Structures are given as C-alpha cells and as structure tokens.
Amino acid sequence: MSGVNRRSVLSSGAALAGGAAVTAGLATAAVAAPSAAPAGAASAGTGATIRPGDPRYPELTTGNNQRFVARPDYIKMIRSSADAEKALRDAFRARKRVSVRSGGHCFADFACNPEIEVILDFSEMTDVGYDAARRAFYVEPGARLINVYEALYKGWGVTVPGGICYSVGAGGHIAGGGYGLLSRAHGLVVDHLYAVEIVVVDAAGRTRTVVATREEDDPHRDLWWAHTGGGGGNFGLVTRYWFRSPDARGTAPEDQLISPPSTVLVSAVDFPWDQLDETKFARLLKNFGAWHEQHSGPDSEYRHLSSLFNVSSKAHGSLGMFTQVDATVPGARQLLDSYLAAITAGTGIKPRALTKPTGELPAMPQLAEPRTMPWLQATRLVGTNNPTITDPTSRGAHKSGYMRRNFTDAQIAALYKHMTRPDFTNPDTMLVLFSFGGRVNAVAPDATANAQRSSVFKMCFQTFWQDESEDDFYLGWVRDLYEDFFAATGGVPVIDDRTDGCYINYPDRDVADPRRNRSGVPWQTLYYKDNYPKLQQVKRRYDPANFFRHSLSVEPAKR
Structure with a gap:
C-alpha cells in the first residue's frame, strides 16, 4: 500500500538510539559462524510457529481472561496477508480447528478453548498509517488502541471514537462495532470504517485476499458491512482496516477522519x-x-x-x-x-x-x-x-x-x-x-x-x-x-x-x-x-465451509 507508515517513522528513533550497541557488535558478528535459526523462529515476512515445548507456548495459549485456555498443536504468528493466506491454507488442508486472535482482550472462549488446534495470532501486525491512494488511514489488527490513538493524533491530529482500555486489540474491537468517550459526538468506530482487507477460504481450501469497501458499487460491499459490527472470528482473517469518515472532504490527510477536541x-x-x-x-x-x-x-x-x-x-x-x-x-x-x-x-x-x-x-x-x-x-x-x-x-x-x-x-x-x-x-x-x-x-x-x-x-x-x-x-x-x-x-x-x-x-x-x-x-x-440473516448470507458467500466458528459464531445461511 502506498503512503507513510507513521509507526515505522516513530520507531526509527529507537532504532537509531541503539546504533552504538549495534555497531559495537559488528566485529564479532563479522567473524562468527552463522548459526541455525531456532525451531519456530520467524523471518522478516513470516511469523513464528510456536509449538508445545517452546518457552513462549504457555503465554500464548491463553489471553486476558485466565478462565479460557487452549492446548493447540501450534500458534502461528502472522505478519502479512501473504503469511495469513499460507497459514489459513495449511490449517484448512490439515483439517485443523482454528481460532483468530488480534492479541488484546476476549471476554469469552472464542480464541482459547480446548477444541482449538491452531491459534492464528495477529499481535505482531501493529502498523498504523495513511494510505494516500485510498485517501484513508490504515490500522492493522494487532495494534492496541492506545497505539492507534497515539499514531493517528501525533501524525495527523485525527482519531477514531474507540474504547478507553489501552490494551484492547484493534482487530476485534473494530469488527464488533467499537465505541468510547467520543462516540456520543462522533458515532461508533465502524461509522468511520471505509474498507477492510480480509483473507478468506472457499469450500475447496483455496485462499485469497479480498479488499471490501463501503463504495456502493463494490462487489464485496457486504463483506465490508459484516465487519461493521458482525463480530470477530466469523468470516476470515482481517489483515488491515482503513478509516475515512463519511463526510470527509478534499485530499489532505487531516481532513479524512474526525479530530478529537484539542x-x-x-x-x-x-x-x-x-x-x-x-x-x-x-x-x-x-x-x-x-x-x-x-x-x-x-x-x-x-x-x-x-x-x-x-x-x-x-x-x-x-x-x-x-x-x-x-x-x-x-x-x-x-x-x-x-x-x-x-x-x-x-x-x-x-x-x-x-x-x-x-x-x-x-x-x-x-x-x-x-x-x-x-x-x-x-x-x-x-x-x-x-x-x-x-x-x-x-x-x-x-x-x-x-x-x-x-x-x-x-x-x-x-x-x-x-x-x-x-x-x-x-x-x-x-x-x-x-x-x-x-x-x-x-x-x-x-x-x-x-x-x-x-x-x-x-x-x-x-x-x-x-x-x-x-x-x-x-x-x-x-x-x-x-x-x-x-x-x-x-x-x-x-x-x-x-x-x-x-x-x-x-x-x-x-x-x-x-x-x-x-x-x-x-x-x-x-x-x-x-x-442476522444478512450476516448469514455473507458467511455463506465468504466462508461456505463454516471454517471460522466459535461458541457464538455466525452460521452460514442454508441454501
């Protein structure tokens, strides 16, 4: 996507601040023999696969509510839509029961329960920025709300009317509607949702990445609509949201989304x-x-x-x-x-x-x-x-x-x-x-x-x-x-x-x-x-095998 990644800009200072330590290690690194990557390690564009026995496993088999614990075959950390496509395809073909987690809160057992065999975890996808081509701000699903607010406001003086708790993950918060202290003045978070990028799978296990917008002529508009309050973990893997307020004007980024009170x-x-x-x-x-x-x-x-x-x-x-x-x-x-x-x-x-x-x-x-x-x-x-x-x-x-x-x-x-x-x-x-x-x-x-x-x-x-x-x-x-x-x-x-x-x-x-x-x-x-009936129609079109399901998931409409 085109545009500036505000979070990358903000984090570059931290990388530079560590430059002395990096430089000090170069001589050693230059002569050291390359070592094999540890099992389950991530590469730049591919997230780690974490299995039982990995010291990270216990932390990643439960969430904010310790009532709910999973014992999956593995946790797959997702870093991109391509990574999500492959992870979804692999799990589908292996007939694994999956759950989806953005990394924040879940009050019920949607992400963690004993039936889950694979957790697809998006907590490493945290970018927030501006997409000039879409004239909209993007938010990845693993971003926590406080990071979304900081990036949008410091970068452009805008925000979304989201929740109070800083550690809520954007992925689920947005899909369920999202509200906060600015909602009485500006509506729900989803009232400003312009588009969603989502990885879906058909009944044969073929995966694809779809961008659905609120444009009236968009053939995937109903999929956008389903993510304006239809709940997380129902239709596919969200890899990016875009926001532009319905009354946005012009082309300046600061005019595309609401501004909070100064x-x-x-x-x-x-x-x-x-x-x-x-x-x-x-x-x-x-x-x-x-x-x-x-x-x-x-x-x-x-x-x-x-x-x-x-x-x-x-x-x-x-x-x-x-x-x-x-x-x-x-x-x-x-x-x-x-x-x-x-x-x-x-x-x-x-x-x-x-x-x-x-x-x-x-x-x-x-x-x-x-x-x-x-x-x-x-x-x-x-x-x-x-x-x-x-x-x-x-x-x-x-x-x-x-x-x-x-x-x-x-x-x-x-x-x-x-x-x-x-x-x-x-x-x-x-x-x-x-x-x-x-x-x-x-x-x-x-x-x-x-x-x-x-x-x-x-x-x-x-x-x-x-x-x-x-x-x-x-x-x-x-x-x-x-x-x-x-x-x-x-x-x-x-x-x-x-x-x-x-x-x-x-x-x-x-x-x-x-x-x-x-x-x-x-x-x-x-x-x-x-x-609900319309949500069921969307479910039948984009998840006909009912692959994404949990204890309160949308059931596909019967033909």
Missing part, C-alpha cells in the same frame, strides 16, 4: 457506600437513567459529554464516576456542572475524590475539581492505568445490555440486593454504565451490522477473581444478578421498548443456553437483531 474538561468523583441506603442508591441510579433518556438524542447539546459510572459492590466501598466534556464547546463547564448536579439531585450524597481504583478507572484524586487538559493526556490518564480489567492473571465474567429507557424499580432492587450481599466480599465487581446515544443513534439500524441505534446507555456486568476453585461462586453470583435484573424478560435484555439486546464485543455464552436465557429470543437476535 482539550477536554474531566471530572472523577466517588459516591461512598457509607452514604447510601437502598432509597438513595435507587435515586442515584434513576437520576443517571433519567438524564440519559432526556439527553441522548443525536443533536443534543450534551452529545459532547460522556460518562463512565462504576456501580461497584459494597465490598469496594464506593461507586466511581468519570466524566469527560469537549472543553472547546461553548458552556462546557456549565454542561458538566449541570450533569453532576442532576446525578446527585435529591440524594443528599456528597461526592468525594476518587482516591482508589475502581473497575476500569484508576485513582484520580486530582480530578475531584474538574480540570481541563489536552485530549491525548486525558486518554492516557484513564486508559493506561487500568488496574482491574487489564490484569493478565485474573479470571472474569462479563454480561451486557443496552438500555433504551431508565431502570425499573425491580431492576434497581435486584442490583442493590446482589451488590450488598453479606457473603460477597470481592471489591473487583461492578456494573459499568456507559453513556451512549448521541450521534450513535443518527445511523440507521441496518446501515451497519451493529443494529443497536436507539439506546441511551450501555451496561457491562462484570466481576474478577483469581482462583479456579472460586469459579462456581462468582459465575453463580453474576448469573443470579443478571437473571434477576432481567427477570421480567426471561433473564436477558430482549428487544423491546426498554432494552435493546447485547453487545457482541462483551460476548456471553450463557445467552445461548436456554437454562439461562428463558426469553425464547435466540441469542443471535439479542446481538444482531434483524441484521
């Missing part, structure tokens, strides 16, 4: 559990829900404000909330102050400084009084010091839900009951409430594969623990909470006037289990709504 106004506060009883708890959450019901239209003046509210268990000691506003919009401080006042109205709660980590939020005592700072600085502050979700030694359980309206009394009662259970002493447990709506809701449900376009906030129920012996207790706790919370609709957030299903990037195998999902609504509908 500065943001940020606030972090704690609501102590010792100030809460059930009545105050209910009012606090109802305030959050009511505010988002009122202010989540596509053109709301509050679309420039987004908040992350960790409703932690009583064992943690407090509930933490981080809020960010575009500081360049008129009246930014007034928007923030009115929001904070609305959340605490009628509760009598006195917010305190956020002095200890809570869920996805680090301790931020310096933000008890709102503070203006550069956008990238704020992004690093929240995203790179994430003490719970990025712990690579922990086990976790996660469940999701989109809310179109405020909580019911029964939902809040269920939440209070389980968060205050006297036998539950784990502080690393929370219901995370994310501001949603705004420009996300300006897009039609069928324009992208991500169909949830009328929600006002999103939820993630999650808990983390260390020991396998505690799996039953914690899984039982989160299942009981979730199913009590959605008791009126069969234990899941069905598609109705109050809830809008689940988020595929927070995958949960329980929704496919009729013992847990008693609603009669298929799990496919919860994640994809009316878009």
Whole structure:
C-alpha cells in the first residue's frame, strides 16, 4: 500500500538510539559462524510457529481472561496477508480447528478453548498509517488502541471514537462495532470504517485476499458491512482496516477522519457506600437513567459529554464516576456542572475524590475539581492505568445490555440486593454504565451490522477473581444478578421498548443456553437483531465451509 507508515517513522528513533550497541557488535558478528535459526523462529515476512515445548507456548495459549485456555498443536504468528493466506491454507488442508486472535482482550472462549488446534495470532501486525491512494488511514489488527490513538493524533491530529482500555486489540474491537468517550459526538468506530482487507477460504481450501469497501458499487460491499459490527472470528482473517469518515472532504490527510477536541474538561468523583441506603442508591441510579433518556438524542447539546459510572459492590466501598466534556464547546463547564448536579439531585450524597481504583478507572484524586487538559493526556490518564480489567492473571465474567429507557424499580432492587450481599466480599465487581446515544443513534439500524441505534446507555456486568476453585461462586453470583435484573424478560435484555439486546464485543455464552436465557429470543437476535440473516448470507458467500466458528459464531445461511 502506498503512503507513510507513521509507526515505522516513530520507531526509527529507537532504532537509531541503539546504533552504538549495534555497531559495537559488528566485529564479532563479522567473524562468527552463522548459526541455525531456532525451531519456530520467524523471518522478516513470516511469523513464528510456536509449538508445545517452546518457552513462549504457555503465554500464548491463553489471553486476558485466565478462565479460557487452549492446548493447540501450534500458534502461528502472522505478519502479512501473504503469511495469513499460507497459514489459513495449511490449517484448512490439515483439517485443523482454528481460532483468530488480534492479541488484546476476549471476554469469552472464542480464541482459547480446548477444541482449538491452531491459534492464528495477529499481535505482531501493529502498523498504523495513511494510505494516500485510498485517501484513508490504515490500522492493522494487532495494534492496541492506545497505539492507534497515539499514531493517528501525533501524525495527523485525527482519531477514531474507540474504547478507553489501552490494551484492547484493534482487530476485534473494530469488527464488533467499537465505541468510547467520543462516540456520543462522533458515532461508533465502524461509522468511520471505509474498507477492510480480509483473507478468506472457499469450500475447496483455496485462499485469497479480498479488499471490501463501503463504495456502493463494490462487489464485496457486504463483506465490508459484516465487519461493521458482525463480530470477530466469523468470516476470515482481517489483515488491515482503513478509516475515512463519511463526510470527509478534499485530499489532505487531516481532513479524512474526525479530530478529537484539542482539550477536554474531566471530572472523577466517588459516591461512598457509607452514604447510601437502598432509597438513595435507587435515586442515584434513576437520576443517571433519567438524564440519559432526556439527553441522548443525536443533536443534543450534551452529545459532547460522556460518562463512565462504576456501580461497584459494597465490598469496594464506593461507586466511581468519570466524566469527560469537549472543553472547546461553548458552556462546557456549565454542561458538566449541570450533569453532576442532576446525578446527585435529591440524594443528599456528597461526592468525594476518587482516591482508589475502581473497575476500569484508576485513582484520580486530582480530578475531584474538574480540570481541563489536552485530549491525548486525558486518554492516557484513564486508559493506561487500568488496574482491574487489564490484569493478565485474573479470571472474569462479563454480561451486557443496552438500555433504551431508565431502570425499573425491580431492576434497581435486584442490583442493590446482589451488590450488598453479606457473603460477597470481592471489591473487583461492578456494573459499568456507559453513556451512549448521541450521534450513535443518527445511523440507521441496518446501515451497519451493529443494529443497536436507539439506546441511551450501555451496561457491562462484570466481576474478577483469581482462583479456579472460586469459579462456581462468582459465575453463580453474576448469573443470579443478571437473571434477576432481567427477570421480567426471561433473564436477558430482549428487544423491546426498554432494552435493546447485547453487545457482541462483551460476548456471553450463557445467552445461548436456554437454562439461562428463558426469553425464547435466540441469542443471535439479542446481538444482531434483524441484521442476522444478512450476516448469514455473507458467511455463506465468504466462508461456505463454516471454517471460522466459535461458541457464538455466525452460521452460514442454508441454501
């Protein structure tokens, strides 16, 4: 591809800095006899093949969630589309069960489980740059979100409205839709996706690399569409994404993608559990829900404000909330102050400084009084010091839900009951409430594969623990909470006037289990709504053998 590789430019300084050491070793290298490459070693364009017995193997057979472990025949590190084609062809012809990993997080067993025989790992494909020929920015699937933000912003002053956690891999984040603190102002990540490069395999094992764009006359447009929320690991091997906003103009790179605010106004506060009883708890959450019901239209003046509210268990000691506003919009401080006042109205709660980590939020005592700072600085502050979700030694359980309206009394009662259970002493447990709506809701449900376009906030129920012996207790706790919370609709957030299903990037195998999902609504509908049949058609065309499959994968349409 043409254009400048920004990450290569940024890393060249590090290479030069090591020049003295390299030069010092040249004399020795010149006379030393060449040695054989170790088994499984990589070449410049081909990634390593890592098998049992290799010291790297244990690290690469599991991911961010230690509940899920694979014992594959080998892990194939991928470095290019040609490398991906060969790896896919070899695995197909050997009839190996494969999984696909970009190297970041996976909440379920998609990448690592006992049935996997080959893991195709893209974590070495991390380039971010500008492609002048396509007039779009490219991102490889192994790039972590913080690296994407740094490269795009430092190079061109642009960004994508992606997630908070720095270590999420771009490959899965994008395919599932992608959202973050800028989404209320700019939509989902996939609302800016222009093209995707993907390696696919036909029923005979023939592999090819396809570039699918959003252009109306592109014969592969449906494949592009499937990657705008259809989930990772379903259709093939993504080797590159390109981004250009739909309203991009001219030819200058900086005009092809959204620009983040130059500065943001940020606030972090704690609501102590010792100030809460059930009545105050209910009012606090109802305030959050009511505010988002009122202010989540596509053109709301509050679309420039987004908040992350960790409703932690009583064992943690407090509930933490981080809020960010575009500081360049008129009246930014007034928007923030009115929001904070609305959340605490009628509760009598006195917010305190956020002095200890809570869920996805680090301790931020310096933000008890709102503070203006550069956008990238704020992004690093929240995203790179994430003490719970990025712990690579922990086990976790996660469940999701989109809310179109405020909580019911029964939902809040269920939440209070389980968060205050006297036998539950784990502080690393929370219901995370994310501001949603705004420009996300300006897009039609069928324009992208991500169909949830009328929600006002999103939820993630999650808990983390260390020991396998505690799996039953914690899984039982989160299942009981979730199913009590959605008791009126069969234990899941069905598609109705109050809830809008689940988020595929927070995958949960329980929704496919009729013992847990008693609603009669298929799990496919919860994640994809009316878009699932089209996803099945794309699957049949590009993966007719159903080679790419996992516990919640798209099934090809029947002929």
